[in-house]
Every structure is written in C-alpha cells, then in structure tokens.
Amino acid sequence: MGVGIEVRGLNAWYGKNQALNSIDMTVAANRVTAVIGPSGCGKSTYVRCLNRMHETIPEAHAEGSVKVGEMDVYGAGSDPVEVRRRIGMVFQKPNPFPTMSIYGNVAAGLKLNGFRNRKQTDELVERSLKLAALWEEVKNDLHKKSGASLSGGQQQRLCIARALAVEPDVLLMDEPASALDPISTSKIEELIFQLKQHYTVVIVTHNMQQAARVAEFTGFFLMGSLIEYDKTEKIFTTPADKRTEDYITGRFG
Amino acid sequence: MSSSVAHEVSLGRRIANQGATAFAVLAAVLVLIPLLAIFVYLLIKGIGSVNLAFLTQTPKPPGETGGGMANGIIGTGLILAIASVIGLPLGIGSGIYLAEYGRHRFGDLIRFTADVLNGVPSIVIGIAVYSLVVVPQKHFSAFSGGVALGIMMIPTIARATEEMLLMVPNIIREAALGLGIPRWRTTLSISLRTASAGVITGCMLAFARVAGETAPLLFTAFGNQFWNLKLNQPTAALSLQVYSYAISPYDDWHRQAWAGALILIVLIVAAVAAVRISTSRGMLKGGT
Numbered sequence: 340m341g342v343g344i345e346v347r348g349l350n351a352w353y354g355k356n357q358a359l360n361s362i363d364m365t366v367a368a369n370r371v372t373a374v375i376g377p378s379g380c381g382k383s384t385y386v387r388c389l390n391r392m393h394e395t396i397p398e399a400h401a402e403g404s405v406k407v408g409e410m411d412v413y414g415a416g417s418d419p420v421e422v423r424r425r426i427g428m429v430f431q432k433p434n435p436f437p438t439m440s441i442y443g444n445v446a447a448g449l450k451l452n453g454f455r456n457r458k459q460t461d462e463l464v465e466r467s468l469k470l471a472a473l474w475e476e477v478k479n480d481l482h483k484k485s486g487a488s489l490s491g492g493q494q495q496r497l498c499i500a501r502a503l504a505v506e507p508d509v510l511l512m513d514e515p516a517s518a519l520d521p522i523s524t525s526k527i528e529e530l531i532f533q534l535k536q537h538y539t540v541v542i543v544t545h546n547m548q549q550a551a552r553v554a555e556f557t558g559f560f561l562m563g564s565l566i567e568y569d570k571t572e573k574i575f576t577t578p579a580d581k582r583t584e585d586y587i588t589g590r591f592g
Numbered sequence: 593m594s595s596s597v598a599h600e601v602s603l604g605r606r607i608a609n610q611g612a613t614a615f616a617v618l619a620a621v622l623v624l625i626p627l628l629a630i631f632v633y634l635l636i637k638g639i640g641s642v643n644l645a646f647l648t649q650t651p652k653p654p655g656e657t658g659g660g661m662a663n664g665i666i667g668t669g670l671i672l673a674i675a676s677v678i679g680l681p682l683g684i685g686s687g688i689y690l691a692e693y694g695r696h697r698f699g700d701l702i703r704f705t706a707d708v709l710n711g712v713p714s715i716v717i718g719i720a721v722y723s724l725v726v727v728p729q730k731h732f733s734a735f736s737g738g739v740a741l742g743i744m745m746i747p748t749i750a751r752a753t754e755e756m757l758l759m760v761p762n763i764i765r766e767a768a769l770g771l772g773i774p775r776w777r778t779t780l781s782i783s784l785r786t787a788s789a790g791v792i793t794g795c796m797l798a799f800a801r802v803a804g805e806t807a808p809l810l811f812t813a814f815g816n817q818f819w820n821l822k823l824n825q826p827t828a829a830l831s832l833q834v835y836s837y838a839i840s841p842y843d844d845w846h847r848q849a850w851a852g853a854l855i856l857i858v859l860i861v862a863a864v865a866a867v868r869i870s871t872s873r874g875m876l877k878g879g880t
Contacts (some may be wrong), residue, residue, distance in 0.1 A: 395769055397695070424772025434763040438785050448771035451781050498767070505771055 341539030342408030342508045343368040344389065349403035351381070351388050353396070358384045360563045362403070366556070371531055371540045373554035373571065375547060377591065380560040382543045383431075386511045389541065390426035391419040407509055424452065427502035427538075431514040433494035435486030435501070441477050444486040444497055448505040463504050470537070471500035472530050492523025499530065503538075510534060512542040516549065528553050547587055551575050559583045631857065638854030641847040647855075651817050651833070657844045661852050663819050667734065667828040668856070670821070671813055672803055674738020679745025679802075680795060684784075686746065687753025687791075692779050694754075703754075706747040717743055718808035726812060734820070734827035737813030741805060745798040752794020756787035792871055796864045803860045806831040830856045 344366035351359035359381045366372045374382045387393040388401045391412060405412035412422050435444050443450075445464045454460065464481075468474040473496040477489070486497055495515060502510060512531070516524040531553045534540055544550050550557050551571060558568040559580075567574060567583045578584045585591055601609075645660050652659030686706070690699055721740040726732055760783045768778040784791065806829075809815075815832040816825070830852050837849035 390770065392766065392770055395766070420772050420774050422772075423770055428770035430763060430766060430770070432763055434761070434767040436764065436767065436782060436786065438788070447768070447782075448773065451768070451771075451773045451777050501767075501771065 340508075341369040341535070341537065344509065344539065344541070345404070345406040346389070347404040349385075349388055349401065349405060351384050351393055351401040352399065354398045358563050359388065359401070362565050364558060364565060364568055366539060366541060368539050369535050369537075370556060371535050371542060371554045372556040372558065373550035374541065374543045374558050374560060375545065375550050375586075376560035377586065378545065381563040382545075382560045383513050384563075385560065386428075386513055386541055386543050389509075389511055390428055391422050392428060394419065424448075424505055425507050426509045426511060427505065427507035429495070429499050429502055429510065429512045429515045432518050433491055433498055435489070435494050435497050437485065437487040439486055440482050441484055441486050441489070441497065442481040445500045445504050448501060452505070463506075464500075467500040467504040468497075470503050470534065471496045472526065472533075473497060473500055490523075492519050492526060495519060495523065495527060496530065499527075499534075503534075508539065510538045510540050512540065514543050514545065517544070517546070524549075547575070559586060561586070634850065634854045634857060637847075638850035638852075641851035642854065646848070646851055650819060651848075654840075654842065654845075659848075661828075661830060661833050661848065661855070663816065664828040664830040664833040664852065665855065665859070667813065667816070667820070668803070668830045668859070670734050670823075670827060671737040671741060671809070671829055672799070674735060674823070675741035675745060675802060676799065678739060678742030679749060679798065682742075683746045683749025683795070683798065684753050684791065686750040688757065688779060688784065690750065690754040691757035692783065703751075706750050709743075710747040710751070713807075714740075714744060714805050715807035715810070718811050721808065722811035729824065731824070732812060732814035732826040733824045734813055735823045737809045737827065737829065738823075740808035740812045741802040744802045744805065744808065745795075748798035748801065749791075749794050752797070753787070753791050756790030756794065757783055759790070760786045788871070792867065796867055800860050800864055803863075804831055804856055806835050830859075 344364070346362055346364040346366075349359055349362040350357065362385060374385060376382045384393060388403075389405055389407070389412065391401075393399050393401050401413070403413065407422075407426060410422065410425060411417055412426075436447060439447060442464055445467050446460050449460055449463060465474065468477065473493060476493060477484070477497075486494065489497060495518075499510075499515070516527045519527065528549065531540055531542065542550075542554065554571045556569070557571040557574040559566045559574065559578075559582075561582055567578060567580045569579070574583060575587055578587065645658055646662075647660055647665070648662050649658070649660040650663045651661065686702065690703060693699070694702060717740050721736055721743070725736040725739055729736070764786055765778055765783060768782040769775070773782070809829050809832050813829050813832065814826040815836065816828040818828075820827050834849045834852040834856065837845040837852065840846070
C-alpha cells in the first residue's frame with residue numbers, strides 16, 4: 340500500500356545556485372500527483388530530492404524535511420540507500436541495464452541487495468512485469484533477451500517493473516513518457532492509473548494534457564518555487580494564481 | 593534528361609569518393625602487412641624445429657643437438673600468471689578509482705603517473721625490480737619477473753578501465769542508485785559489468801604486450817636451463833631463451849630460437865582468443 344508524503348521547507352542547491360525555495364507539499368497516499376512547470380523550474384530537482392537522488396550529483400545538496408509515511412528522509416541517521424530502496428524511481432530516458440536479460444533487469448534490485456531466494460525472486464519478477472503490463476509481451480524471452488533489445492516503450496515499462504520489484508511505497512516518475520511515441524505513452528498513462536491502487540505516484544511532466552489525464556492533484560512550479568498546488572481539476576479550470584493561469588493557457592513556457 | 597542530371601553525382605565527387613575508399617583500404621592492408629609478414633616468416637623459419645621434443649624437453653648442453661624449451665613455456669606461463677595476479681586487480685582497481693572517484697587533483701596526479709609509467713622503458717622497470725625485490729631476496733626468481741611484468745601491466749589496464757567506465761552512460765548508474773543499490777555495488781555489478789567488454793580488451797592488450805617482454809626479465813627471472821617450478825628460484829622464460837639462443841654461435845640454437853618465437857606468438861594469440869571466446873559466450877541477444 341502507498342503512503343503519504345509530507346514536504347516542509349525543502350531547499351535544494353547545485354553548488355551555490357539555489358534550485359528549490361522552501362517547498363511545502365502534502366502528497367496523498369494512493370493518489371497520482373503531477374508536478375508541472377516550464378523547463379528549468381525545478382520540478383525534476385524536486386522529485387529527485389524526495390528519494391535523495393539529488394545529492395548524487397557532485398556539489399548538489401538539499402535541506403528541509405521530507406517524511407514518507409513514517410520515514411524521515413532527511414532525518415539524522417537516515418541512510419540514502421535505504422531511502423531509495425523504499426522510494427522507487429523511473430527516469431526520463433528508459434535505462435535498462437544493457438548487459439542483463441529481461442529477468443536480470445527486474446531482479447537486479449533484489450539480487451544486488453543480497454536477496455537470494457530464487458522462488459520468491461521468480462514470483463516478484465512475474466508480479467512486477469504483470470503490474471507493469473509487460474508480462475504477456477516478454478514471458479517467453481525472460482532469460483534469452485537483453486533488456487536493451489526491447490522497444491523504447493517496452494524498455495520504459497521494464498524500468499517500471501524493475502522499480503516495482505523492490506516493493507517500494509512510493510513511485511517517482513520523472514517525465515516517464517517524454518521519450519516515447521503516442522501509443523507507448525498512452526500505455527504508460529494507463530499503467531499509472533492502475534498503479535495507484537498499490538502505490539503513491541508522483542509524476543513530473545511538461546505535458547499538461549498528461550497531467551490532466553492521470554493526476555488527481557497537480558503542483559505548478561516556477562523558478563524553484565511551488566506556485567500553486569491543488570486538485571488537478573481546479574488547477575486547470577480555475578487556478579488561483581495568475582502565473583498558473585498564464586502557464587496553462589500557453590502564454591509562456 | 594534534365595531532371596536525372598540533377599540527381600546524378602558529379603564526376604569529381606565520384607572520383608573523390610573512390611579515391612578516399614581506395615586510400616582507406618590501402619591503409620588497412622599496409623597495417624596488416626607487417627603482422628602477416630612477421631607471422632609467415634616465423635612460420636617458415638620456426639616450424640621445422642617445432643616437434644614433440646621441443647615442446648616437452650629442457651635445453652641440451654651447448655654442442656649437443658635436440659632438446660627443447662618446455663621449461664621456458666612453463667616458466668613464461670608461471671611468470672605471466674604472477675604478473676596477472678598483480679596487474680589485473682591493481683590496474684582494474686585504480687581504473688575504477690580514476691573513473692568513479694578520481695575527478696579531482698589527486699586523480700589527475702594518478703592519471704599523470706600512470707601515463708609516465710607507461711612510457712618508462714621496460715629495462716628500467718627490470719632494474720628497479722632487481723633492486724627492490726631481487727637484491728633483498730638475494731636471488732633471481734619467477735616472482736620478481738612476475739612483479740616486473742605486473743607493474744608494466746598496471747598503467748595500460750588502469751587507463752583502459754577508466755576510459756571504458758567513463759563511456760557507461762550516467763543514467764545507468766542512476767538507475768542502479770535509484771533502486772537502493774549501494775554505490776560500491778553499483779560500480780562493481782553495474783558500471784564495470786556494462787564496461788566489461790572494453791575492460792577485457794584493455795587487459796588482453798596489456799597481457800599480450802608484456803608476454804613477449806625480455807628486458808625486464810633479464811635481471812629478475814634471469815632464465816634457467818633446467819626445470820623450475822619454485823617461485824623463488826631463477827626461472828626460464830620463452831623470451832629469454834629466444835634471446836640467448838639467437839645470440840649464440842650455434843646453428844641448431846638459432847633454429848630453436850625461431851621455433852621459440854613462433855611458439856610464443858602462437859601462445860599469446862591462443863590466450864587472447866580463448867579469453868575472447870569464453871567472455872563472449874553467454875552474451876544476450878541485443879545486448880551491447
């Protein structure tokens with residue numbers, strides 16, 4: 340089951356450049372929350388702060404409070420590796436491990452974290468591939484084909500299955516469909532809709548129609564600040580802030 | 593007529609195209625000629641002296657004909673095994689450090705040192721190992737020969753490993769880190785594995801290069817006319833044997849030197865091919 344996310348006073352920097360200014364956001368459990376905004380507004384930085392991926396970039400750091408369920412992500416003694424295990428991430432470009440089979444890709448997070456039970460791994464791989472709506476297409480090639488041999492859309496669903504296999508509470512998606520064709524995109528969107536039964540999903544997108552289609556809540560970012568955050572319907576019909584309205588009506592961005 | 597002329601490639605362009613292609617083919621052939629010439633010449637000169645005795649017996653005393661270089665073949669294998677035990681982990685390890693952690697001044701210093709070490713004449717490495725290993729141990733040994741060749745392998749392997757790891761796209765590392773895989777595991781099981789084909793090529797280049805080295809073994813392994821499998825005793829090596837036989841006054845030894853050189857080349861090619869075949873097996877369809 341998914342858990343909620345509480346973000347309070349989150350700031351992030353790249354070297355001396357501040358990329359996020361004091362973000363407060365409450366993400367509801369088992370809902371899809373979209374993060375929209377023009378390029379460079381900090382939306383990717385924001386989700387990368389939620390699972391502490393931000394700090395893997397040299398000279399980047401973040402401060403503030405992020406609570407994912409009971410877990411204090413930036414608390415003293417919090418281990419970034421453990422945080423990332425509980426908060427799955429799907430990236431913009433499909434990035435399967437090129438030397439591994441389809442099965443190996445999905446099982447990678449389990450195996451490389453020391454999980455050795457073959458039978459349970461088999462079950463988790465099958466379950467994850469089914470959840471990612473890829474099982475029927477690959478079930479006969481699990482060990483034969485490389486993850487890199489799949490089409491772009493299949494690769495992205497493989498990456499989703501890989502993230503799900505470690506059984507996270509939350510799934511972060513950083514523009515997961517922006518490198519895909521329309522048919523693959525609609526498959527991913529359908530999938531996101533299914534996934535919220537089991538997970539809390541936060542999705543970054545610069546496609547506003549996509550946000551409107553998949554998300555119950557939407558946050559609008561501009562120049563590192565969260566300008567407006569509300570129900571998606573409200574954001575797209577009667578936004579409270581002039582800047583939000585300008586953006587969604589296509590006046591900039 | 594007029595419309596087809598517009599699509600036709602001009603004569604000058606066609607000549608330029610064919611000229612450039614011909615030049616590329618010529619260059620490739622010219623590169624192959626020395627290699628083939630050496631191999632054919634070795635085959636002509638050496639094959640006559642390769643027989644069962646050559647492969648199974650130790651050298652005969654001067655003046656007697658027959659005998660072989662079996663101890664040299666085994667000695668070379670022994671020395672190369674020691675060199676690999678030293679050179680592979682240190683070379684790959686420092687390459688990993690340079691690529692994954694060494695993006696700063698200290699890394700630059702190591703990179704510079706490796707490049708300088710690569711350019712140090714092999715005889716100088718032999719002398720250095722002589723004074724550092726042979727003198728304290730008080731005798732020549734297979735071990736010291738392995739140390740000398742191992743040191744020579746390190747810079748080549750380190751730089752090749754670094755280059756190959758830097759070619760692994762960062763999104764692959766991010767994928768692993770995002771799964772909650774620790775950094776060290778990501779480096780070993782994801783980055784290094786993704787780069788493995790190139791890293792193996794670098795290792796084989798380093799191995800092949802030192803396999804035929806003679807100078808660094810002169811003061812270290814020293815050579816031996818008899819069987820020796822002890823690591824702390826002077827040991828025969830094919831390259832040393834070829835050298836001493838080639839400069840000897842006996843015709844029979846000259847013929848054996850050619851045979852030894854042929855065997856050395858064949859063994860190196862066989863080792864490289866064996867590694868290539870065994871590592872390309874199990875590769876997946878569509879993998880890189």
